[in-house]
Amino acid sequence: LIGEVLGTYLITLIGTGVVATAVLTGAQVGLGQVAAVWWAGVTIAIFVSRPLGVAHLNPAVTISMATLGKFQWNLVASAMLAQLAGAVLAGVTVALAFGSLLDRFLTSKGLSIGAPGSQVGAMVFGEYFPNPAMFGTGPDAYAVISPVGATIVEAFGTAILVFAIIRLTDPRSRVPDWLAPILIGLVVATLINLFAPLTQAAWNPARDLGPRLVAWAIGFGDVAIPGPRGEVFVYIVGPVFGGIAGGLAAKALEAISARQGKEESQ
Template sequence: MQKSVIHEMIAEGIGTFILVLFGVGAVAVSVWTGGLSLWPVALMFALGVTFGVYVSGKISGGHINPAVTLTLAIFTGFSWTKVAPYIIAQFIGAMLAAAAIYGFYSGILAQFEIGAEITRGLPGSQLSAMGFGTYAPNPAFIGTDEAAFAQVSLSKWFMSEAFVTAILVFGVLFLTDQHNTSAPSANLAPFFIGLLVAALVAYEAPISMTAMNPARDLGPRIMSYFFGWGEMAIPGPRGGWWIPSVASIAGGLVAGAFYRGFYRGVFETYDTEQPEWEVEK
């Protein structure tokens, strides 16, 4: 493996670590302490994405999301030899951030579970596990019983995650397309991507906590399995542990296909100097 790829992996890992520490950490603070409401959590995700992309962007392109990496490889010519290293690094960064959250908040978390009469690993404990992985419906907003589950079916969970991820990936492609003269300059794109993430989190969080990123969900979810949630983490109370990851990848690919099929032709019509379309990396 080339040294440059290792540098890119480190950048992707650090960027994803920042995203998960800020965003997922904000969810943990919100649930375990009551210290944050939905909009501050959404803004923390925005800051996590913005800083994560700024930190990693110059070195690796700032994907910090396997759904973005796969979409870029399929539709923009991003090197397939880097896909697996990038995704591995993203998951490592997410898992390390989850470990940091647990390490610093374990005492507060334990006290929260006592107060809420939660037994970790048993039904209902997704209310504390949501400080790591995502669940549908949102346990803090809707509940953890069968009546709550009936409000968001597994198919609706999948479609909702795919929908918001498609919007996010479309935004990433739009904001970083060199042929899009209306896009912000390169140093401002991460800021606007972060704002888009905040809007999507604020909109979708009550349904399924808005993963939009396999590493953001599955990385912390794996850690929570070993932190004591066991089957409440994987396979989860409804067996839907795979939905956030698969749905976000599917949504990203749909967005990539739509963007390449429509916007590519539109922008190239007005860009005769650079006929080869590519996303700025």
């Protein structure tokens, strides 16, 4: 379990950290730069945690693997708690590192922590839809995508991610062990570039909920949990069901490939 704590901590620290520097300081310009840091974060986290365990680092991955029989159901709860613990610790780290910058940023917008519209700062911790840094908040922004639409986007992106993870780590795909973490990171970065304008691209309930709990604790209150549009549920339900769908799709492809291989050998 230490691997799940450590790996999820690293993913969430690097991921929320780059969002913080982009939003609060403008250090990164455009999604491409943010996505590149996420790519590095995911890759590093997998390499560091893989020798210590399964390196799921994501409840959606853990549940999908258990659904496919690739992980024991009796270990699911403890793995997810470990992932959440790592994400909370990362959220605390980001709050300590960037707290003063967050206050300054919100003040410059005429806002305070927990005030309506303060999700432009809370997005450093948890996700919101559409992306507040791009669309702002309020009725005009909310017209861009509905809660149902955001849930579908999160499910779709997570399905692609889990499908890719299973295929890239399947020995039959002949992807070298040293390359798989890099390619998984690339998948995450690609999905961020595509969908972060809509949902900030979580794909990971722990990565969202852990820092969101920290945001709630430091004063964001209802803006963090449940969120102005029920965000806390969107970023759990979407990834969990999407992950299962992606896993089942990978299993179906494996069955088709096995059947074709059997027919060709006859």
